[in-house]
Amino acid sequence: MADDTLSADFVVIGSGIIGSLTARKLAQAGASVLILEAGPRVTRDEIVARFRNSPRRSDWMSPYPSVDSAPHPIYLPRDNGYLVQAGPYPYPAEYIRMVGGSSWHWAAQAWRNVPSDFEIKSLYGVGVDWPLSYNDLEPFYQEAEDIMGVSGAPNTGSPRSKPFPMEPVAEAWAMRRLRERLAPTYQVVSNTTARNSRGYDGRPACCGNNSCQPICPIDAQYHGGLAAGSAEAAGVKLLANANVYQLEHDGQGRVTAALYYDPGKQSHRVRGKTFILAANGIESPRLLLLSSSDKFPRGLANHHDMVGRHLMDHPSTSLTFDADEDVWLGRGPQSPSSINTMRDGAFRAQHAPYRLDFTNISRVDSASANLISAGVYGIEFEKRLRHSAAREMNLKNVLEVLPRPENRITLSADKDTMGIPKPQAHYAIDEYTRKGHERSTQDFKRVAELMGGTNLRPSKEGVFANNQHICGTLSMGSDPATSVCDQWGRAHGHDNLFLASTGVLPTSGTCNSTENALAVALRTAQYILAEQGKAGVARPASSKSS
Structure with a gap:
């Protein structure tokens, strides 16, 4: 040493x-x-x-x-x-x-x-x-x-002693149409984010690159x-x-x-x-x-x-559908708006609360990959790509997980490249969270209906995406x-x-x-x-x- x-x-x-x-x-x-x-x-x-x-x-x-x-x-x-999986559900x-x-x-x-x-x-x-x-x-x-x-909507359910440091980033067209068409059934609000809507602390305002994940290229975020x-x-x-x-x-x-x-x-x-x-x-x-x-x-x-012990995250399921009008996801932040009415209430005694989060990620990359994988080329490719890029929408739930001692991080017998034992994840998704997912599917269907949605594609039943909120x-x-x-x-x-x-x-x-x-x-x-x-x-x- x-x-x-x-x-x-x-x-x-x-x-x-x-x-x-x-x-x-x-x-x-x-x-x-x-x-x-x-x-x-x-x-x-x-x-x-x-x-x-x-x-x-x-x-x-x-x-x-x-x-x-x-x-x-x-x-x-x-x-x-590197992260060893002990199950029963992958993390x-x-x-x-x-x-x-x-x-x-x-x-x-x-x-x-x-x-x-x-x-x-x-x-x-x-x-x-x-x-x-x-x-x-x-x-x-x-x-x-x-x-x-940080900026956000004033009605998030979290009391404030002072206003947000700045106003939200300009609303994307797709999010505006969601807000207008879902009212008054759902209140769609701007997400609370650490992203500049104006110059702040020497950093520029968001210019809509739509690559917040994996990197904001100008440090607006x-x-x-x-x-x-x-x-x-x-x-x-x-x-x-x-x-x-x-x-x-x-x-x-x-x-x-x-x-x-x-x-x-x-x-x-x-x-x-x-x-x-x-x-x-x-x-x-x-x-x-x-x-x-x-x-x-x-x-x-x-x-x-x-x-x-008590390893937690926020599992998600989702719904993808085609709206009945062009909304053109892909300009501005990737996750700009959400519905927050199910974050709290007496129902929490029975099932997980959740937020409903709307994506604004451009559909061009994913739609192109899907069409190429399906063997679609030429004029038909152009037609279907334009349709997906213009009308495809997606929303997901963000579900609470309760602290359970069985969900945990331990040391693995396997060692990493430095000779140090790797971390090992023991993880499962319980009925409380699954019941929250089941309740959220009602909202999924209603949102799609209000947007004139067709070609509804729910995420695979029983499969939860991971949000990396360790x-x-x-x-x-x-x-x-x-x-x-x-x-x-x-x-x-x-x-x-x-x-x-x-x-x-x-x-x-x-x-x-x-x-x-x-x-x-x-x-x-x-x-x-x-x-x-x-x-x-x-x-x-x-x-x-x-």
């Missing part, structure tokens, strides 16, 4: 939006902060070039190749086997290990939970309650939105690369290609060092006073499990075998027997180890996990600063104790 002398007040593991903005907040208070990122640095120009040159334009991971020194899951053109999570993390290729959905999401056990008898309330988190939602530049850059501008030191494989601790359970491999598999040690684990909901529990010792044979923060594997809670960290993100049993990740979310709700986890992380950072007396920050108040 190299005799390294790197150290900092705070060592943050993971440079995605959450890790980078947590580090930024700590550095702005005057602390020395070091981020360790497993993957390499990459620029937006490189990613855009890879996307433009990719033979698989619909494969949103093609601009983000896995590297041997920090592998991540790749499924096309074949599964690289093909896609995430990126590089500076900036997976939000390089997100859709920038920045929804807040609705207040009821924090107490579904008390209100509906399902899942668990959070150890904090919506009101506890509201100012940190606002802080996150001010940083990223916020992402982790921008967050990492802002952290470095605040004084954070960021070390790429530093694949952390173990956390060391002292006799009291305090973490003393992080061990990482460089690309040549040379091991290095980094010391710190406080450690913040900010990788995603798969890599974070993996590292805790890898950090086993004589004192902690199950790994860190795992006294009650809770690390990795959460739950580091669940926060008041009881160490059923959770991994407290409401402030402090790992149970380790005074100087904090968790800032989508994994800490104890329930999944119906919205993408990033903004919720970022708000929780910013609250954690403020708590840490107050506890350590830095920058004169007052300890934040809470309506609930940890």
Whole structure:
């Protein structure tokens, strides 16, 4: 092992939006902060070039190749086997290990939970309650939105103390026609997104490239690369290609060092006073499990075998149909509008809530591939391609999954290219979620009917698409027997180890996990600063104790 002398007040593991903005907040208070990122640095120009040159334009991971020194899951053109599947239902999570993390290729959905999401056990008898309330988190939602530049409809079901930082991006024609034709049966609203509708924080307004996934070519959309850059501008030191494989601790359970491999598999040690684990909901529990010792044979923060449990996401089923007018999907953001009436209600005692999300992705690529596969060429190809490009529409549900201990991340017996045990997913979709899907099919049919829909093509029965909203594997809670960290993100049993990740979310709700986890992380950072007396920050108040 190299005799390294790197150290900092705070060592943050993971440079995605959450890790980078947590580090930024700590550095702005005057602390020395070091981020360790497993993957390499990459620029937006490189990613855009890879996307433009990719033979698989619909494969949103093609601009983000896995590297041997920090592998991540790749499924096309074949599964690289990094995330081992234990079943009974496949969980093909896609995430990126590089500076900036997976939000390089997100859709920038920045929804807040609705207040009821924090107490579904008390209100509906399902899942668990959070150890904090919506009101506890509201100012940190606002802080996150001010940083990223978020816009949305005023009637999302999530109360606000201040307006959105900006107005929504201009409504696409197809979404306008949906809004007009579905009213008053359904209220179609603009999605809440971290995407500029005007110049904001030195970045331009959205110009409608329709490639938000896998990459916004002009940075109108916020992402982790921008967050990492802002952290470095605040004084954070960021070390790429530093694949952390173990956390060391002292006799009291305090973490003393992080061990990482460089690309040549040379091991290095980094010391710190406080450690913040900010990788995603798969890599974070993996590292805790890898950090086993004589004192902690199950790994860190795992006294009650809770690390990795309660894996959640947002499964989706969908309906594709042909409208009775030309709507021409493909101009503007890919996921601009939705229906939110089924996000909350007494029905949650019986079945999963959901959002209905409309796609605005150009149909040219997918329709061309389907026609060529069917052997259609010449004049008939041109005719049918134009019809699909002009009239094809698609909507999907975004379903809640309840926290179930059987759904979990463990260590596989297989090892990756660095000789580290791979993560293994144990996953199933229960009746609560399936019943939500069944209820949503009524909405699918009604929406198609209101749009004069023909040629209805539902997704394959019993098959759920994965939305890559990994959460739950580091669940926060008041009881160490059923959770991994407290409401402030402090790992149970380790005074100087904090968790800032989508994994800490104890329930999944119906919205993408990033903004919720970022708000929780910013609250954690403020708590840490107050506890350590830095920058004169007052300890934040809470309506609930940890």
